[in-house]
Amino acid sequence: MTHYAIANLQNVNVGPDIVEYLESIDATLAPYDGHFIVHGHQPEYVEGEWAGTLIVIEFPDQASARGWYDSPAYQAIRPLRTNNSDGVTMLLEGVDRTHRATDVLARS
Template identity: 60%
Template sequence: MASYAIGRLRDVRLGPQIVAYLERIDATLAPFGGRFLIHGDPPEVLEGAWTGDLIVIAFPDRTQARAWYASPAYRAILPLRTGNSVGDVILIDGVCETHRAVDVLKSAASESAA
């Protein structure tokens, strides 16, 4: 099942270090099947308040996503981003094509029974 690295970045200081990060990140994704789905396009806010830039990177599975984040190539450029922005980054799995909203009720019921 596909897994996603999702980041919300705020206070990005677009200087030489962020430029270097952007120039190098694609090469770190390729060995793990990662690709950008969303990369900082300004959102149209329909509810609530939103700040920052959203980044979504798709991977074939959680194992590949974890391996990318832990890879020496990515760890080498990570300080270029973290030193020049504030953000949150998570890994999360997607759902299958047949997923329906009520499917989460089945998961919740099985967890409460355990």
């Protein structure tokens, strides 16, 4: 099942460390077939408020998402981001195209 790495970053200090992080992250994603599907574009707010910048990276499965996050290559550059921003990062399983809203009721 498709997995996602999702981050909501705030207070990003766009300096040399963040530039290095951005220049390096794509190479860490490639071995795990990860790719950005949302990366920092300004949203159109239609309800409520949101603080921060949303990033979503798609992976083919949980093993790939976890493998990327735990990889020595990513862990080496991770402090470039975490030392220069605040935020929340998570790994999350997606749903397939047959998913319906009421499917969550079966999990309750």
